[in-house]
Amino acid sequence: MSVTPAYTGRFAPSPTGALHFGSLLAALASYLDARSHQGRWLVRIEDLDPPREDPRAASQILHILEAYQLHWDGEVRYQSQRQPAYQQALEQLIEQQRAFPCACSRKQLAGRLHLGRCVVPAAQQQQQDFAWRFASGRGRCCFDDALQGHYCEQLEQHIGDFVVKRRDGPWSYQLAVVVDDADQQISHVVRGIDLIDSTIRQHCLQQALGYQQPHYAHIPVALEANGQKLSKQNLAQPLLPDDSGNTLWLALDWLQQAPPATLKNAGNQAVIDWAIDHWQLTALQGLRQQPAPAGRQRASNQLHPPG
Structure with a gap:
């Protein structure tokens, strides 16, 4: 296992609703990449747009992260205080x-x-x-992505x-995320490929403000059965606590980590421990999208928590 003492990653959800399976994939990939490098993992709540926010969402998000054994370092940061x-x-x-x-x-x-x-x-x-x-x-503005390669756009x-x-009045996501990434000394960002265009904008701001650019890895997005992105806007099924480890097992399988079948029903902590020891970010190299597991899409599917 390689050791990168300076590694600091983060998960930065917007409190506009509950986490869903697509959110779990991003959080889990970010968490595992940090922990597999013996790094720090921070949580930041991007609460910059009150009219769009659910007042219960921030606490629900933190509760779900803890339920899935995704424990963060330090205090949670709230952008509304910045x-x-x-x-x-x-x-x-x-x-x-x-x-x-x-x-x-x-x-x-x-x-x-x-x-x-x-x-x-x-x-x-x-x-x-x-x-x-x-x-x-x-x-042209370009950056090197750990999964998607050399990525450029014409400004x-x-x-x-x-x-x-x-x-x-509200601050834009682009400026706020760049300021906070620099202030929190974020060295690595693992997130969905739907945000790769934002990375170009953030790179421009980082250059103008004299900030160091983190290393980026944009993982594929999970798709609905109809080909749409799994998202809150598309009524993706909210995550519920699942102590069995089965939801995390499904997430690892989707992330191409080949978790053994013996981990099913082994509990969340056992799945997380295995995943940290076996994490391979490069297993996602070049992938841009793939279907979510059956039953993990819309709320109308009336999914019940497994096991």
């Missing part, structure tokens, strides 16, 4: 002329990327009726000048 840090980062970008006020509406953009449009004149900025956007520039074709603080 407003001054995000403001400081925005002011740095403004000073560097990498952020600008924008009054464009979605109707004005008409589905197009923002490329220097709708900049608010200085005389009108006192009205504060605008968003702040990051001036992403032009050209003016795929990214544009993206929002870092919304017109109605």
Whole structure:
């Protein structure tokens, strides 16, 4: 087993609803990669958008993580308590002329990327009726992903000048996650491939703010039987506590870890202990999507917890 003392990973869910099987896959992969390197694993609640949040979700998420023996290090961080840090980062970008006020509406953009449009004149900025956007520039932005290889996007074709603080007040996910990853010294990020486009945006911000970029590994997403991503929006079945170890066994099997059949009904701790000792991130190399196990999709399937 390789030892990387500086390894710090994290799981950062939004409290918009309960965790589902797709969420468990991301949490488990992140946790196992950290623990297999004898690293730290942090939990951060990305509670930046109160109108979309369920007031019960944060505590439910933490309860489910503990039930599946995914124990975190240190205190849980809540992004709602981090407003001054995000403001400081925005002011740095403004000073560097990498952020600008924008009054464009979605109707004005008409589905197009923002490329220097709708900049608010200085005389009108006192009205504060605008968003702040990051001036992403032009050209290619690339990074090396442990599972997906060398990944690039053309900024003016795929990214544009993206929002870092919304017109109605909340901070954007992109800015907040970059500031917190740097502050918490996150060295490795293991998450779903549906966020790989966000990684390009975050890489741009990390470069502008002078932050070190973590190592990334984007795991495949789990799909519904109809081909849609397993998600809260698609009414994925909420996870329930399952002490048998069977749900974790299914997750490990989906993650291509080949858990032995003898681990079924062995209990969550036994499954986690085996998984830490046998974790192979590279087993997911090149995979971008695959079906969720039968019965692990929509809430309408009326799944009961196994065993």
